[in-house]
Every structure is written in C-alpha cells, then in structure tokens.
Amino acid sequence: MEGDAAAWKALVEGLSPLVWSVVRAHRLNEADGLEVYQTAWFRLAQHLRRIREPDRVAAWLASTTRHECLKVLKAARPLPLSDNPQVFDRLSDEPTPEEAVIESEEAALDRERLHRLWQAFHELGERCQRLLRLLMASPPPSYLEVAAALGLAVGSIGPIRQRCLRQLRTLLAERGVR
Amino acid sequence: MKDEEWENQELENQLRRAAEIFDPLPSGALQSAIDAYALHTLEAELAELAFDSLERAAGVRGPGRPRLLTFRSPPVTIELEISVSGGTGHIIGRLLPPQPARIEIHGRRPMVLTADPLGRFSGEHLPTGAFSLRCRLPSLVVATEWITI
Structure with a gap:
C-alpha cells in the first residue's frame, strides 16, 4: 500500500499541470477551477482499479476534467469570467515561488517580456487561447490528450496550433516584443 | 530563415x-x-453517475432550476435534486429501494443527513464545489462518484 500511495503521489504530481491546463483552457476562474481539479482527481481515485490501460490515464483525466468544466459553465452560476486579460493578470499579487526565483535584476527584462507575451496571448481568439493554454501544460500533452481535453479531432489540432502560433507571432511583432 | x-x-x-x-x-x-x-x-461500493440533467437540457438551465442527478450501484440507486442559490445548495434525495440510512456529504464542508424509512433525505446550505455522498446502509457503504455543483 505504501508503494501505491507513492505511485499515486507521482501520478498527481506528473499530471496536475495537465488537469490545471484543461481547467484554464476552459476559462474557469480559480475557485471553480479548483473544484473541478479536485473532482477530477477524486473521481480518478474512485476509478483507479478499473482503468486497465495506465497509459490512457492522462487522456481519461483530460476528458473527465473537460466534462466537469462544461457542466460548471452550463450550470450558469455567476462566474467572474471575462475576456479581459486583467482577470488573469497576477502581476500585482504576492509573488509565487516561481516568481521569486526570477525577481533578480537581470531577470526583470525576461519577466517583462514574458508578461507581454502573456498579454498578447489573451488577445487571441477564444479557440486559440483554449488550445494554446492546454499546450502550456508541463510536460506538453500528446495530441491524443489534447483531443480528449478539448473535444477536438486529433487531426485538427496540428493545423489549429500552427495558425494560432502564427497569429501570436504577428501580435508580438506588432507590439515589438521579441 | x-x-x-x-x-x-x-x-x-x-x-x-x-x-x-x-x-x-x-x-x-x-x-x-x-x-x-x-x-x-476506504472500502465503499461505487455508485456511478447515470443521469445528470445538466448533460441533457440544452438551453434549459439557469439559476433556480434544480439539477437532477441519479447515481446507480447494484444495491442502491440514489436520486438527488439540487437547487443552488446564493452560493449554497438545497439538496433533496431519496434511496431506491427505500430504506433508512446515514448520509454523509463529503465536500468543502462535511455534513451528515439522515434518510427516513422511505429513503428520503434533505439538507440546506450545501456548499458549492466538489462533493460526494456516502450512504451508510446496515451492511455496506455506497459512495457516489464525485461531481462539482
């Protein structure tokens, strides 16, 4: 059992970025997103014994998270969701550990550039934001997992990605972000 | 290039x-x-989500309209009606076949309800978020799949 608990911990650590990316790709706010994130993991824990193919767990999680996101959106609770990039802008918040690491003087320029990249990303269309936010999971999800997370055909992902990254590069060029 | x-x-x-x-x-x-x-x-029989009105009712939604859920397991079916307003839920449920049970709600704020001999139970101020019901029957425990309300 100890080994199982350790394996579960490794699974959670390995796939949490994917689950969180699915949540944010669907533009759930942090509070609702957190509930969906938990639901997905609690449900996986319940189903763990029945999942026959371990290499399908990521796709299973992605798909489960997507369905919970859609339900939360459909429940039409008052969600402070918006296209406004400021909603997602945490620059004024307490620094996260990751932020603290790059607070040094020489990293300030790098951080400023990433922030402008983040702003440009939020100017993209909804479809592009959704796909690219998912692709930001670490490690990058497979196209099979992306398809499960977004309800897209596997074959459509490559072309959409290509188009969205081109749009983003155009935006960055217009703003002089290199 | x-x-x-x-x-x-x-x-x-x-x-x-x-x-x-x-x-x-x-x-x-x-x-x-x-x-x-x-x-x-924790050993519990899993009651899987068999019906969710949110999956069915395209266009029929919104605050004030209760969400209907059915969870099925071999020994017992659990039917729920949840109305959410003001950030908390009102829950009405029944067990089929009808029977008394202790109903534990696992979620942001744990709650305990009691099903009467007809299997009926209800509760107020259910916090929204991730939750699962555990029904303690005389001989076994049945847990519903987790959902988000």
Missing part, C-alpha cells in the same frame, strides 16, 4: 514559462489531490 516548427516550439516553451509564472496551480491543490488517495482506500 529558421525552421517554423522550431520557432513554434520555442514560442510554446516561452508560453509554458509564462503560464508557470502567471497562472500556476493554486497552492494547496496538489495536496488535496494527493489526499484523494486516502478516500479511495
């Missing part, structure tokens, strides 16, 4: 770094998922 796919991957790497800085997993989330394993080891 650089290969475009190389540029794509570079840009994605930068976006990934930006997301780690500006949109990280909230603190505490990871631990809550790790803790989910303890729930899995």
Whole structure:
C-alpha cells in the first residue's frame, strides 16, 4: 500500500499541470477551477482499479476534467469570467515561488517580456487561447490528450496550433516584443 | 530563415514559462489531490453517475432550476435534486429501494443527513464545489462518484 500511495503521489504530481491546463483552457476562474481539479482527481481515485490501460490515464483525466468544466459553465452560476486579460493578470499579487526565483535584476527584462507575451496571448481568439493554454501544460500533452481535453479531432489540432502560433507571432511583432 | 516548427516550439516553451509564472496551480491543490488517495482506500461500493440533467437540457438551465442527478450501484440507486442559490445548495434525495440510512456529504464542508424509512433525505446550505455522498446502509457503504455543483 505504501508503494501505491507513492505511485499515486507521482501520478498527481506528473499530471496536475495537465488537469490545471484543461481547467484554464476552459476559462474557469480559480475557485471553480479548483473544484473541478479536485473532482477530477477524486473521481480518478474512485476509478483507479478499473482503468486497465495506465497509459490512457492522462487522456481519461483530460476528458473527465473537460466534462466537469462544461457542466460548471452550463450550470450558469455567476462566474467572474471575462475576456479581459486583467482577470488573469497576477502581476500585482504576492509573488509565487516561481516568481521569486526570477525577481533578480537581470531577470526583470525576461519577466517583462514574458508578461507581454502573456498579454498578447489573451488577445487571441477564444479557440486559440483554449488550445494554446492546454499546450502550456508541463510536460506538453500528446495530441491524443489534447483531443480528449478539448473535444477536438486529433487531426485538427496540428493545423489549429500552427495558425494560432502564427497569429501570436504577428501580435508580438506588432507590439515589438521579441 | 529558421525552421517554423522550431520557432513554434520555442514560442510554446516561452508560453509554458509564462503560464508557470502567471497562472500556476493554486497552492494547496496538489495536496488535496494527493489526499484523494486516502478516500479511495476506504472500502465503499461505487455508485456511478447515470443521469445528470445538466448533460441533457440544452438551453434549459439557469439559476433556480434544480439539477437532477441519479447515481446507480447494484444495491442502491440514489436520486438527488439540487437547487443552488446564493452560493449554497438545497439538496433533496431519496434511496431506491427505500430504506433508512446515514448520509454523509463529503465536500468543502462535511455534513451528515439522515434518510427516513422511505429513503428520503434533505439538507440546506450545501456548499458549492466538489462533493460526494456516502450512504451508510446496515451492511455496506455506497459512495457516489464525485461531481462539482
């Protein structure tokens, strides 16, 4: 059992970025997103014994998270969701550990550039934001997992990605972000 | 000129770094998922979600309209009607076949309800969020799949 608990911990650590990316790709706010994130993991824990193919767990999680996101959106609770990039802008918040690491003087320029990249990303269309936010999971999800997370055909992902990254590069060029 | 796919991957790497800085997993989330394993080891029969009015009713939704859920397990079916207003839920449920039971609600704020001999139970002020019901019957425990309300 100890080994199982350790394996579960490794699974959670390995796939949490994917689950969180699915949540944010669907533009759930942090509070609702957190509930969906938990639901997905609690449900996986319940189903763990029945999942026959371990290499399908990521796709299973992605798909489960997507369905919970859609339900939360459909429940039409008052969600402070918006296209406004400021909603997602945490620059004024307490620094996260990751932020603290790059607070040094020489990293300030790098951080400023990433922030402008983040702003440009939020100017993209909804479809592009959704796909690219998912692709930001670490490690990058497979196209099979992306398809499960977004309800897209596997074959459509490559072309959409290509188009969205081109749009983003155009935006960055217009703003002089290199 | 650089290969475009190389540029794509570079840009994605930068976006990934930006997301780690500006949109990280909230603190505490990871631990809550790790803790989910303890729930899995509790022996309980799983009642799977068999019906959810949110999946059916395109266009029929909105505040004030209750969400209907049915969870099925071999020994017992659990029917729920949940109305959410003002950030909390009102829950009405019944067990089929009808029987008394202790009903534990696992979620942000744990609650305990009692099903009467006809299997009926209800509760107020259910916090919204992730939740699962555990029905303690005389001979076994049935847990519903987790859902988000």
